[in-house]
Amino acid sequence: xxxxYAARRERLRERCSAGGSATALISRPANVRYLSGxxxxxxxLLLGIDQDVLVCTAPLDDQHADGRPDDxxxxxxxxxxxxxxxxxxxxxxxxxxxxSLAVEEHHLTVAxxxxxxxxxxxxxxxxxxxxxxxxxxxxxxxxxxxLRIGAEIVDQALSELLESILVGRTERHLAxxxxxxxxxxxxxGPAFTTSVAAGPNSGxxxxxxxxxxxxxxxxxxxxxxxxxxxxxxxxxxxxVIGTSPADWQIELYDLVFAAQRAGRQALAPGAAYRDxxxxxxxxxxxxxxxxxxxxxxxxxxGLEIDEDPQLAPAAMGKLDACVPVTVEPxxxxxxxxxVRIDDTLVVRSEADGGPELLTITTKELLAL
Amino acid sequence: xxxxYAARRERLRERCSAGGSATALISRPANVRYLSGxxxxxxxLLLGIDQDVLVCTAPLDDQHADGRPDDxxxxxxxxxxxxxxxxxxxxxxxxxxxxSLAVEEHHLTVAxxxxxxxxxxxxxxxxxxxxxxxxxxxxxxxxxxxLRIGAEIVDQALSELLESILVGRTERHLAxxxxxxxxxxxxxGPAFTTSVAAGPNSGxxxxxxxxxxxxxxxxxxxxxxxxxxxxxxxxxxxxVIGTSPADWQIELYDLVFAAQRAGRQALAPGAAYRDxxxxxxxxxxxxxxxxxxxxxxxxxxGLEIDEDPQLAPAAMGKLDACVPVTVEPxxxxxxxxxVRIDDTLVVRSEADGGPELLTITTKELLAL
Numbered sequence: 128x129x130x131x132y133a134a135r136r137e138r139l140r141e142r143c144s145a146g147g148s149a150t151a152l153i154s155r156p157a158n159v160r161y162l163s164g165x166x167x168x169x170x171x172l173l174l175g176i177d178q179d180v181l182v183c184t185a186p187l188d189d190q191h192a193d194g195r196p197d198d199x200x201x202x203x204x205x206x207x208x209x210x211x212x213x214x215x216x217x218x219x220x221x222x223x224x225x226x227s228l229a230v231e232e233h234h235l236t237v238a239x240x241x242x243x244x245x246x247x248x249x250x251x252x253x254x255x256x257x258x259x260x261x262x263x264x265x266x267x268x269x270x271x272x273x274l275r276i277g278a279e280i281v282d283q284a285l286s287e288l289l290e291s292i293l294v295g296r297t298e299r300h301l302a303x304x305x306x307x308x309x310x311x312x313x314x315x316g317p318a319f320t321t322s323v324a325a326g327p328n329s330g331x332x333x334x335x336x337x338x339x340x341x342x343x344x345x346x347x348x349x350x351x352x353x354x355x356x357x358x359x360x361x362x363x364x365x366x367v368i369g370t371s372p373a374d375w376q377i378e379l380y381d382l383v384f385a386a387q388r389a390g391r392q393a394l395a396p397g398a399a400y401r402d403x404x405x406x407x408x409x410x411x412x413x414x415x416x417x418x419x420x421x422x423x424x425x426x427x428x429g430l431e432i433d434e435d436p437q438l439a440p441a442a443m444g445k446l447d448a449c450v451p452v453t454v455e456p457x458x459x460x461x462x463x464x465x466v467r468i469d470d471t472l473v474v475r476s477e478a479d480g481g482p483e484l485l486t487i488t489t490k491e492l493l494a495l
Numbered sequence: 496x497x498x499x500y501a502a503r504r505e506r507l508r509e510r511c512s513a514g515g516s517a518t519a520l521i522s523r524p525a526n527v528r529y530l531s532g533x534x535x536x537x538x539x540l541l542l543g544i545d546q547d548v549l550v551c552t553a554p555l556d557d558q559h560a561d562g563r564p565d566d567x568x569x570x571x572x573x574x575x576x577x578x579x580x581x582x583x584x585x586x587x588x589x590x591x592x593x594x595s596l597a598v599e600e601h602h603l604t605v606a607x608x609x610x611x612x613x614x615x616x617x618x619x620x621x622x623x624x625x626x627x628x629x630x631x632x633x634x635x636x637x638x639x640x641x642l643r644i645g646a647e648i649v650d651q652a653l654s655e656l657l658e659s660i661l662v663g664r665t666e667r668h669l670a671x672x673x674x675x676x677x678x679x680x681x682x683x684g685p686a687f688t689t690s691v692a693a694g695p696n697s698g699x700x701x702x703x704x705x706x707x708x709x710x711x712x713x714x715x716x717x718x719x720x721x722x723x724x725x726x727x728x729x730x731x732x733x734x735v736i737g738t739s740p741a742d743w744q745i746e747l748y749d750l751v752f753a754a755q756r757a758g759r760q761a762l763a764p765g766a767a768y769r770d771x772x773x774x775x776x777x778x779x780x781x782x783x784x785x786x787x788x789x790x791x792x793x794x795x796x797g798l799e800i801d802e803d804p805q806l807a808p809a810a811m812g813k814l815d816a817c818v819p820v821t822v823e824p825x826x827x828x829x830x831x832x833x834v835r836i837d838d839t840l841v842v843r844s845e846a847d848g849g850p851e852l853l854t855i856t857t858k859e860l861l862a863l
Contacts, residue, residue: 185790232605237598238622240605254606299678307671333536422553 129164131269132197136162138262140174148229148253150175150220152243154213155234156193157430158259160357165194172200173216176223182212194357214242221247229255257435264427264435265449270358271473274428274451277314277355278471278485281362284308284351285488293495294343294368298323298336301349309353318352318359318432329365330457330465332421343369346376346464347495348457352432359432362486363455363469367494375463380492383458383466386410387490390424390438390454394474394482400442407456408440416458425453428471450474451485497532499637500565504530506630508542516597516621518543518588520611522581523602524561525798526627528725533562540568541584544591550580562725582610589615597623625803632795632803633817638726639841642796642819645682645723646839646853649730652676652719653856661863662711662736666691666704669717677721686720686727686800697733698825698833700789711737714744714832715863716825720800727800730854731823731837735862743831748860751826751834754778755858758792758806758822762842762850768810775824776808784826793821796839818842819853 139162143151153159153172159181160166162174169184179200186204187196196202205215213235220228228247230240232254243252266274284305293301302321309317324334329346341347345368352361365383367376390407404424411420423442427434428451436444438452446452452474457467468490473483507530511519521527521540527549528534530542537552547568554572555564564570573583581603588596596615598608600622611620634642652673661669670689677685692702697714709715713736720729733751735744758775772792779788791810795802796819804812806820814820820842825835836858841851 230605232609233607235605237600237603237605237608239601241600300675303671303675303678307675310667310671 129197129199131267132162132164133199135262136174136179139258142258143174143229143255146229146253146255148227148255150223150225150227151229151255152213152216152220152231153255153259154231155259158231158263160194161259161263161430163196163200165196167193169212171212171216173219175220176225178223180216180219182216182219184210184212211239211242213239214246217243217247217250221250225250227251227253229253231255231259233257260435263429265447266429266451266473267449270429271449271451273356273358274360274471274473275485277318277353277358277360278362278487280309280312280314280353280355281351281360282486282488283312284353285349285362285364288349289366289493289495293341293347295340297338297340298325298328299338301341302336305349305351309351314353314355315357316354318354318361321352322348322350324348324464325368327462327464330459330467332455332457332459332467341368344373345369346466348465348467350467350469357430358428359430360428360451360471360485361432361453361455361469362471362488363457363467364488364490365466365468365492367492370494372492372494377492379458379460380466382411382414382416383456383468384490384492386456387454387468387470390456391470391472391482391484394446394452394454394472396446396448396474396476398446400436400438400444400446401440403446403454404438404440404442407454411456411458419459421457424456427452446474448474448476448479497565497567499635500530500532501567503630504542504547507626510626511542511597511623514597514621514623516595518591518593518595519597519623520581520584520588520599521623521627522599523627525631526599528562529627529631529798531564531568533564535561537580539580539584541587543588544593546591548584548587550584550587552578552580579607579610581607582614585611585615585618589618593618595619595621597621599623599627601625628803631797633815634797634819634841635817638797639817639819641724641726642728642839642841643853645686645721645726645728646730646855648677648680648682648721648723649719649728650854650856651680652721653717653730653732656717657734657861657863661709661715663708665706665708666693666696667706669709670704673717673719677719682721682723683725684722686722686729689720690716690718692716692832693736695830695832698827698835700823700825700827700835709736712741713737714834716833716835718835718837725798726796727798728796728819728839728853729800729821729823729837730839730856731825731835732856732858733834733836733860735860738862740860740862745860747826747828748834750779750782750784751824751836752858752860754824755822755836755838758824759838759840759850759852762814762820762822762840764814764816764842764844766814768804768806768812768814769808771814771822772806772808772810775822779824779826787827789825792824795820814842816842816844816847
């Protein structure tokens with residue numbers, strides 16, 4: 128793996144040089160991990176003039192490192208009481224003779240930025256912007272393989288839940304049970320707070336589980352994700368509790384399913400983000416649900432659960448091959464509930480078989 | 496409760512005025528919640544000239560609000576795709592005729608700060624610093640009552656775990672079971688990632704559970720916390736697995752227990768933070784364990800699990816009555832394991848009975 132990280136850092140270094148800065152300070156944890164293989168809490172990565180340094184706030188042995196650092200990166204642990212790794216890294220850059228340092232202005236706070244300025248007053252601070260996030264958008268096959276394992280884990284956890292008795296149990300309990308099953312099947316942990324939404328709560332994006340119990344006749348929508356070796360994927364499904372769904376439930380389900388399918392089918396290298404969003408959104412819009420929809424239809428996944436790109440009406444840009452995204456339209460009717468259907472897929476060319484579906488749990492409307 | 500939030504905002508407004516700014520923008524979620532009663536994701540609070548406004552990125556009904564906003568606060572939801580509430584709030588402040596706005600420079604990123612400047616170029620941006628964090632240090636009796644309930648929950652979850660069979664189970668499973676029990680007993684959720692550390696992992700601060708199974712003869716250290724209505728407390732205990740602890744285990748346990756007791760006994764209104772730290776630390780130091788100790792012996796708890804004050808060698812300041820803190824010294828011997836003992840207590844005067852212990856699980860060395 129070491130050469131993978133070195134190659135990533137090399138690509139970033141080229142971008143930095145093009146932007147006029149020989150050195151860069153990476154502070155956003157997922158970016159640190161992407162470039163160095165590890166992201167201990169509070170650590171930053173210095174892309175230095177003659178050496179790349181992972182600056183940690185404590186010795187690596189003493190803390191959860193969230194991965195293992197690439198051998199080609201020097202690990203420098205601050206001694207003494209909790210210091211700021213970014214400030215120390217700016218000092219190192221200055222000591223290496225750097226004149227300018229690109230920082231992640233979208234991650235560093237104003238106060239930390241000021242501390243950097245004062246520890247290395249001669250260093251010209253620039254903005255790295257989202258350069259690392261952009262590198263992260265297209266995944267290599269190793270990264271996709273990790274996402275694929277994560278997707279198998281969520282499929283398995285979900286299928287086991289469906290075999291158990293649901294009526295009478297609370298949203299909270301079902302969410303905890305799903306999270307336990309994720310870990311049972313080898314996940315590092317949930318990729319985000321598992322959402323279980325019953326009855327009137329169903330269909331709400333990001334609903335936090337409550338003590339509402341599952342009842343006969345409910346819609347039950349579930350959204351969960353697994354982290355596997357740092358990579359995060361997600362799945363969302365909606366079920367009906369009891370033997371016979373009501374007509375409005377079948378209609379709403381079919382509609383959201385059609386929207387989600389339209390979104391999936393729009394995934395292709397070269398497709399504009401906004402066109403994927405529109406493909407799904409217009410199905411719901413035509414049916415009169417346009418006003419209450421989420422701001423986005425899907426998003427990238429990887430080391431974070433919510434990465435670039437955003438599949439949204441005003442998003443600029445086009446999909447590439449090997450970009451994993453979610454497609455997750457939903458409708459929530461206040462007081463009644465609703466439907467969300469969410470998959471993680473990888474964009475692939477038609478020659479490669481079209482979009483690769485990672486989360487393969489059925490999307491038929493199951494009555495449980 | 497409404498008058499509580501209004502009084503908090505009034506105290507902050509006085510501080511702001513003293514600092515030369517009539518308006519303030521609060522962006523750190525725990526601070527937003529402390530002052531308004533709720534902290535929907537991405538929301539900020541504007542302490543305005545004629546009105547206080549909670550600016551949310553989506554309608555309140557559509558998201559988990561993490562509390563309910565005080566009626567005296569106007570709720571303003573951004574319409575359209577995901578915008579930045581801070582930028583919108585700066586615009587509102589300018590529209591109210593404000594000339595200056597104090598922001599939380601330790602929370603706002605450089606990029607957001609720049610966006611504020613460009614949306615309201617005439618607004619003079621100042622630094623609010625940690626003013627809200629300072630207000631949060633001393634708790635009122637309602638806040639302490641919530642912490643007390645949280646502590647009962649962690650005590651209960653832990654006592655149930657101790658009644659179950661532990662040998663052969665993994666750290667991960669025990670951690671998940673503890674988290675399930677927290678929720679069973681009414682917690683909103685865990686206050687932080689539950690730490691279960693067996694054998695050579697025991698005694699490590701913040702150890703993330705692994706697949707290591709509990710074995711006969713192990714030390715088992717457990718650290719868990721509950722969030723109850725937003726308030727977070729924690730407990731840490733170390734046990735020995737099997738009938739007869741080894742001599743080194745008894746000695747190490749007694750030592751850490753003595754250090755923890757010394758720390759607890761040093762808690763009093765007027766005691767310097769560093770003196771509380773020293774009381775515990777010197778016990779371990781004298782025994783030769785000084786070099787490997789954590790940077791702090793304890794910390795405040797409340798709406799966040801790691802609040803001011805820090806009980807550490809270089810910390811400046813003195814304890815007040817009604818400040819809840821942890822006292823959590825520990826020793827970890829690489830390759831062998833170790834001991835941590837952690838309580839949440841509230842500082843009280845001697846007249847009020849001295850430090851109030853919230854987490855009451857026994858600190859005898861239990862052999863399980």
